[in-house]
Amino acid sequence: MNWRNWILLLALVPVQYHLRAQDADLLSLLDDQEVTEYATAAFKTNRVINLHSLESTAGGVLDFKINHRFGFINGGAYEFFGLDNAMMRLGFDYGITDRLTAGIGRSSFQKAFDGFLKYKILRQSSGKKVMPVTLAMVAAGSLNSVKWADPTRENYFSSRLFYTYQLIVGRKFSDRLSLQLSPTVVHRNLVATRAEKNDVLALGAAGRVKLTNRLAINAEYIYVLPNQLGPDYHNSLSLGIDIETGGHVFQLHFTNSTSMIEKGFITETVGQWQKGGIHFGFNVSRVFTIVSPSRHKE
Amino acid sequence: MLFTGILFVTTGMAQKYFTKDGKISFYSDTPMEKIEANNTKAVSVYDVSTGQLEFAALIKAFQFEKALMQEHFNENYLESNTYPKATFKGKVTEPGAVDFGKDGKYQVQVAGELTIHGVTKQVSTPATFQVTNGHISGSASFNIEVEEYGIKIPSIVREKIAKEVKIDVQSDYLPMQEKS
Numbered sequence: 001m002n003w004r005n006w007i008l009l010l011a012l013v014p015v016q017y018h019l020r021a022q023d024a025d026l027l028s029l030l031d032d033q034e035v036t037e038y039a040t041a042a043f044k045t046n047r048v049i050n051l052h053s054l055e056s057t058a059g060g061v062l063d064f065k066i067n068h069r070f071g072f073i074n075g076g077a078y079e080f081f082g083l084d085n086a087m088m089r090l091g092f093d094y095g096i097t098d099r100l101t102a103g104i105g106r107s108s109f110q111k112a113f114d115g116f117l118k119y120k121i122l123r124q125s126s127g128k129k130v131m132p133v134t135l136a137m138v139a140a141g142s143l144n145s146v147k148w149a150d151p152t153r154e155n156y157f158s159s160r161l162f163y164t165y166q167l168i169v170g171r172k173f174s175d176r177l178s179l180q181l182s183p184t185v186v187h188r189n190l191v192a193t194r195a196e197k198n199d200v201l202a203l204g205a206a207g208r209v210k211l212t213n214r215l216a217i218n219a220e221y222i223y224v225l226p227n228q229l230g231p232d233y234h235n236s237l238s239l240g241i242d243i244e245t246g247g248h249v250f251q252l253h254f255t256n257s258t259s260m261i262e263k264g265f266i267t268e269t270v271g272q273w274q275k276g277g278i279h280f281g282f283n284v285s286r287v288f289t290i291v292s293p294s295r296h297k298e
Numbered sequence: 299m300l301f302t303g304i305l306f307v308t309t310g311m312a313q314k315y316f317t318k319d320g321k322i323s324f325y326s327d328t329p330m331e332k333i334e335a336n337n338t339k340a341v342s343v344y345d346v347s348t349g350q351l352e353f354a355a356l357i358k359a360f361q362f363e364k365a366l367m368q369e370h371f372n373e374n375y376l377e378s379n380t381y382p383k384a385t386f387k388g389k390v391t392e393p394g395a396v397d398f399g400k401d402g403k404y405q406v407q408v409a410g411e412l413t414i415h416g417v418t419k420q421v422s423t424p425a426t427f428q429v430t431n432g433h434i435s436g437s438a439s440f441n442i443e444v445e446e447y448g449i450k451i452p453s454i455v456r457e458k459i460a461k462e463v464k465i466d467v468q469s470d471y472l473p474m475q476e477k478s
Binding site for chain 1: 314316318341342343345350351352354356358361363364365366369370372373374377379380385387452454455458474
């Protein structure tokens with residue numbers, strides 16, 4: 001190459017650079033401010049089936065729950081495979097903030113009143129702040145209001161009370177898959193026999209697989225550590241689907257647990273899957289926005 | 299030849315304007331339900347010399363009145379995990395008509411490619427640049443057909459979500475410090 005070509009080449013370089021710069025992404029001129037992105041909607045609602053999911057009710061939102069469990073399927077044709085009977089729980093969950101939820105409920109089973117507080121300690125996030133898991137805790141209490149079985153003996157009000165403390169650690173692995181573990185302790189003031197423990201330790205495991213945007217499969221299993229319950233009680237296993245339609249989430253499922261509150265489905269599950277001791281049931285969740293988030297309005 | 303090169307570089311260095319808190323709102327209006335969402339974190343760059351105009355907005359930054367709507371918007375409709383951003387890349391067709399040094403209201407036409415939900419479509423809309431005491435703001439309002447962007451609305455909520463949604467864009471531009 002002689003000197004003339006060199007000059008020509010040098011002269012062309014800026015022109016080409018200019019042409020390329022014009023095609024380039026103008027927005028790339030801005031410094032990319034990295035934002036923290038929180039994982040959302042790991043589960044369609046704040047319950048997997050019976051267990052609390054790692055999701056909370058959004059701040060300012062009231063979630064009205066109507067839960068049913070029909071009788072045991074092994075009741076046969078005479079009991080219309082359980083549909084002749086139904087237990088229900090009505091509940092209201094309210095999101096005090098995006099991280100703090102309070103709920104109350106009333107179950108027909110054992111005429112139980114219940115209440116809980118749930119707080120999200122850590123939120124799964126990516127981007128600026130990385131947090132691999134969501135961690136929540138639930139404190140729940142319930143009151144069995146059935147008349148005393150034996151009114152002649154000395155009965156204490158405290159015998160009606162049950163407490164549950166639960167941690168939930170979970171992760172939305174992908175759009176499709178979310179998994180969680182729930183170490184739990186249930187405290188019962190009164191138990192039936194000396195062999196049964198007042199404090200029962202259990203570990204719940206639950207997951208969901210999203211099939212389409214509006215349909216998901218859920219499963220949960222609660223392993224109660226051995227030698228804590230009487231021989232008639234079994235671990236809770238529930239399988240179901242979530243169907244979402246606008247403001248409702250319908251959860252249809254099969255479960256061997258009759259109760260829909262923690263102390264019940266963890267420590268008092270009598271159904272056995274292999275013997276047809278299975279309830280068909282559903283949860284309906286309907287949300288109402290009570291307080292609009294202030295961030296919406298400027 | 300050498301001179302032409304230098305000249306080109308000089309024009310390339312001309313003024314650009316940007317914003318990091320542009321406001322994008324959309325409205326879906328049906329007799330059953332009015333839906334409104336606001337995003338106040340849109341970024342935009344406008345190159346005065348070429349008329350090039352670009353916008354980008356994070357889908358997750360749209361705020362709704364109802365948390366559930368916001369969840370459905372992200373999860374079911376815009377699928378923001380797969381398509382996190384909406385972008386616009388286009389041009390002001392007559393950039394010379396606007397004098398950012400002089401107060402006034404300038405009507406322009408903006409045309410370009412709008413990408414939402416991974417689908418890119420040509421859009422064209424009238425827009426306004428307002429210059430007040432050297433303060434520059436741009437605004438535009440246009441409608442898009444939701445279905446054109448591959449966003450499926452199931453029949454069960456068909457009555458609640460408009461086929462055509464209105465999009466308002468409003469941003470205050472600041473001069474960009476050129477990187478040397």
